[in-house]
Amino acid sequence: xxxxxxTGDELTAAELGALLDRALALKAxxxxxxxxxxxxxxxxxxxxxxRTRISFEVAVHELGGHPVVLRAGEMQLARGESPRDTAYVLxxxxxxxxxxxxxxxxxERLAEHAGVPVINMLxxxxxxxxxxxxxxxLRERFGTVEGLKLAYVGDGNNVAxxxxxxxxxxxxxxxxxxxxxxxxxRKVVELARAGAAAGGSVTVTVNxxxxxxxxxxxxxDVWVSMGDDADADFKRALLAGYRLDExxxxxxxxxxxxxxxxxxxxxxxxxEALLYGPRSAVWDQAENRLHAQKALLxxxxxxxxxxxxx
Numbered sequence: 001x002x003x004x005x006x007t008g009d010e011l012t013a014a015e016l017g018a019l020l021d022r023a024l025a026l027k028a029x030x031x032x033x034x035x036x037x038x039x040x041x042x043x044x045x046x047x048x049x050x051r052t053r054i055s056f057e058v059a060v061h062e063l064g065g066h067p068v069v070l071r072a073g074e075m076q077l078a079r080g081e082s083p084r085d086t087a088y089v090l091x092x093x094x095x096x097x098x099x100x101x102x103x104x105x106x107x108e109r110l111a112e113h114a115g116v117p118v119i120n121m122l123x124x125x126x127x128x129x130x131x132x133x134x135x136x137x138l139r140e141r142f143g144t145v146e147g148l149k150l151a152y153v154g155d156g157n158n159v160a161x162x163x164x165x166x167x168x169x170x171x172x173x174x175x176x177x178x179x180x181x182x183x184x185x186r187k188v189v190e191l192a193r194a195g196a197a198a199g200g201s202v203t204v205t206v207n208x209x210x211x212x213x214x215x216x217x218x219x220x221d222v223w224v225s226m227g228d229d230a231d232a233d234f235k236r237a238l239l240a241g242y243r244l245d246e247x248x249x250x251x252x253x254x255x256x257x258x259x260x261x262x263x264x265x266x267x268x269x270x271x272e273a274l275l276y277g278p279r280s281a282v283w284d285q286a287e288n289r290l291h292a293q294k295a296l297l298x299x300x301x302x303x304x305x306x307x308x309x310x
Contacts, residue, residue, distance in 0.1 A: 002114065002115060002116060002117060003117055003299075003300050004111040004114075004117055004118045004119070004300075005117065005118075005119045005120060005128060005129075005296060005300060006104075006107050006108065006111060006118070006119075006120045006123075006126065006128070007120070007125075007126045007128060007161075007162070007165055007191070008126065008128035008131060008132075008162055008165045008166040008169070009165055009169075009191060009195055011166075011169070013169050013170070013171075013197035013198060015299065016135075016166065016169055016170050017170070019132070019292070019295045019296060019299060020132075020135060020136055020139050020145070020170075020292075020295075022295040022298065022299075023132075023136050023288070023291045023292045023294065023295040024136070024139070024140070024291070026291050026294045026295055027288075027291040030062060031062065033062075033063055033064075033294065033298060034063060034064035035063045035064070035297065035298045035301060036060055036063035036064050036065025036095065036297065036301065037063075037064030037065065038064070038065075039064075039065045039066070039094075039095035039301070040065060040066040040067075040068050040093065040094050040095060041056075041060045041065050041066070041067055041068065041094060041095055041096050041097070041098065041297075042068045042070060042090055042093070042094040042096070042097040042098070043056050043057060043060070043067050043068065043069045043070065043098050043100075043121070044070045044075070044097065044098065044099040044100065044101070045069065045070065045071050045072065045100045045121075046072045046099070046100060046101040046102065047072070047100050047101060047102065047122065049100055049121075049122075050262075050263070051262060051286055051289050052100055052121050052122060052129070052289070053069070053100075055289040055290040055293055056098055056121060056293060057069060058290055059290055059293045059294045059297060060297070062290075062294065063294060063297060063298070065095065068093075068094065083106055083109035083110045083113070084109065084112075084113045086110065087109075087110045087111075087112075087113035087114040087115075087118075088113060088115075090114065090116070091114050091115035091116045094116060095116060095301055096116050096117040096118070096119065096297070096300060096301060097110065097114060097116060097117070097118050097119070098118070098119035098120075098121045099118065099119070099120065099121060099123075100121035100122045100123075101122070101123055102123065102124050103123065103124060104120075104123040104124055104125035104126065106123075107120050107123055117300040117301065119296070119297075119300065122158065123158065124158060125158055125161060125185075125188075126158050126161050126162050126165070126188075127158040127159050127161070127162045127261070128162045128165070128166060129289065129292070129293055129296065130159060130162060130261050130289070131159075131162035131163050131165070131166040131167065132166065132292035132293070132295075132296060133285055133286075133288040133289040133291075133292045133293075134150075134163065134167075134219070134259060134261075134285060134288075135166060135167065135170050135172070135292075136288040136291060136292045137257075137259065137281050137284050137285045137288050138150070138172070138216070138217060140284065140288075141257055141281060141284075142216060142255075145167075145170045145171055145172055146170070146171030146172070146198045146199065146200075147171060147173070147199065148172055148173065148216040148217070149172070149173040149174075149175060149214055149215045149216055149217075149253075150163065150167060150172055150173070150174050150175070150215060150216065150217045150218075150219060150259075151175045151176075151177065151208075151211040151212045151215035151217070151218050151219065151252070152174065152175070152176045152177070152211070152219045152220065152221075153177045153178075153208040153211060153212070153218065153219070153220050153242045153243075153244055153248065154177075154178065154220045154221050154223060154239060154242050154244075154269055155178060155182045155221060155222075155223060155225070155235065155239065156176060156178040156182050156183045156184035156185075156204075157182075157184075157221060157225055158225075159221045159261050160176050160178070160184050160221075161184055161185065161188045161192075163176075163219065164176065164184065164188060164189060164192035164202045165188065165191060165192045165195065167192075167200065167202075168192045168193065168195060168196035168197070168200035168201060168202050169192075169195045169196065169197050169200060170197070170198070170200060171197060171198030171199055171200045172200050173199075173200065173201045173203075174192070174200075174201070174202050174203070175202075175203045175204075175205065175210075175211035175212075175215065176202070176203070176204045176205070176211065177204075177205050177206065177207060177208040177210065177211035177212075177242065178204070178206065178242070179206060179238040179239065179242070180206055181238055182235070182238060182239070183204060184204060189202060189204060208241065208242050208248060209248070209251050212248050212249075212251040212252050213251050213252075214251075214252065214253055215251075215252045215253060215256055216252070216253045216255065216256055216257070217252075217256060217257050217258075217259050217281075218244055218248060218249060218252055218256060218257075218258055218259065219244075219258075219259040219260070219261075220242075220243075220244040220259075220260055220269045220270055221260065221261055221269065222263065222264070222265060222268075222269055223235050223236055223239045223265075223268060223269050224236065236268075239269070242269075243268070243269060243270065243271070244258060244260070244269060244270040244271070244274060245270070245271035245273075245274055246271060246273065246274060249274065249279065256279065257279055257280070257281040258270070258274045258275070258277075258279050258280045258281065258282065259281055259282060259285055260275065260282045260285070261285070262282065262286055264282070
């Protein structure tokens with residue numbers, strides 16, 4: 001059975017732990033795997049990208065494969081060809097397909113008909129590859145993920161969704177603080193709680209200080225995401241009290257780190273001093289997209305079984 005990675009819920013807790021182990025090994029030995037040798041991987045970008053584009057292209061290359069990068073408008077999807085037909089064709093050429101898009105249902109329709117793995121590089125609903133890098137960063141900094149607390153403050157968006165789903169499965173206590181109007185989707189909260197493992201948990205509050213109390217990591221994202229320009233002023237007004245800054249950090253664990261999936265707007269959702277200061281793990285977090293995704297690619301291209309013990 002072909003495996004896909006659309007929300008992160010596809011991984012068991014054991015697989016997720018093994019994936020983080022493997023990512024650390026691949027980071028220590030950048031040339032240590034040629035799992036994609038002789039294969040090509042399709043990377044479809046319907047939305048602009050810096051970290052996702054570069055990290056996936058480099059990941060495929062370092063695994064010995066050839067990345068086929070396709071931008072918005074370069075496939076017949078842009079002219080009305082169905083996701084089903086697109087999936088049939090791409091499956092004949094490629095070893096896997098990764099897509100950065102808007103509507104999450106496009107990924108679901110491609111995965112339904114694809115004979116190769118389909119990876120969600122980003123959708124409006126989920127950003128699971130980012131969450132893998134976030135967990136890897138926590139693992140590096142603290143030696144474990146289980147039992148840590150991560151506080152996310154800001155918009156209850158795709159990043160918040162994936163932190164809840166994958167964080168709780170990894171044994172993390174994820175506390176999400178958002179205005180009520182921007183709360184994460186209830187069905188995703190329920191999915192994350194149902195999949196929690198090793199004592200992991202999810203809480204949702206409107207109080208950022210409550211979320212930050214004792215947290216080992218404070219996390220935020222931009223207040224206005226791609227496609228939200230029409231609601232920009234509304235969202236900024238709602239989120240004005242949800243800034244990640246030194247005042248909020250004072251409520252966290254003494255060794256707490258600051259995280260941000262980037263791009264950042266210093267002075268808006270995060271203070272410049274925190275983003276660039278000694279408590280920031282943001283740049284390690286950005287690098288770890290590469291290593292976590294290499295481990296994910298290894299897992300998925302082997303079909304239904306991991307190529308390393310879980």
